[in-house]
Amino acid sequence: MTKQVSISTKFDVFENLNVLPNDVQELMQKAIETRNNAYAPYSRFHVGAAILLDNNQIILGSNQENAAYPSGLCAERVAIFQAGALYPNAKIVKMAITAASSIHTTTSPIPPCGACRQSMAEYEFKQEAEIEIYFMGETGEVYKSDSVSNLLPLSFDKKFL
Numbered sequence: 001m002t003k004q005v006s007i008s009t010k011f012d013v014f015e016n017l018n019v020l021p022n023d024v025q026e027l028m029q030k031a032i033e034t035r036n037n038a039y040a041p042y043s044r045f046h047v048g049a050a051i052l053l054d055n056n057q058i059i060l061g062s063n064q065e066n067a068a069y070p071s072g073l074c075a076e077r078v079a080i081f082q083a084g085a086l087y088p089n090a091k092i093v094k095m096a097i098t099a100a101s102s103i104h105t106t107t108s109p110i111p112p113c114g115a116c117r118q119s120m121a122e123y124e125f126k127q128e129a130e131i132e133i134y135f136m137g138e139t140g141e142v143y144k145s146d147s148v149s150n151l152l153p154l155s156f157d158k159k160f161l
Helices: 022-035 075-086 114-127
Strands: 012-014 045-053 058-062 092-101 132-136 142-145
Touching (some): 022 132, 058 075, 075 092, 075 114, 092 114
Parallel strands (some): 092 132
Antiparallel strands (some): 012 142, 132 142
């Protein structure tokens, strides 16, 4: 006999950057600015991330590519690992992510990749507090997830080890 399990996720959708709460607009603006620092000569896909910590520090990251493709790193992991290195006891409160292509305008919200979701989940587990995630393309709607676990509902963590 088998059974079915249903898993659902929920996102708040904001029409555009201008209707976000002011603090989130400022965080997303920092992500947009750091997106311009991305090193993306191969994909021409520029991503910026900005993290707000509970000590009010803002940590930035942009994707950094490499000719040996697996050696590059996504913006989200650049930022989250930097936050962990600089402020190991601070909690991550919010993260803003934005992506833009040099080839076409990205108008749909661009979510974090699977590897980034797993890395982000590790910090949510570590701090025992949810992390709000906001993500967008270059323009258009902004999605908000109340937690990383909402983005990665069947996550792998230390309890399995």
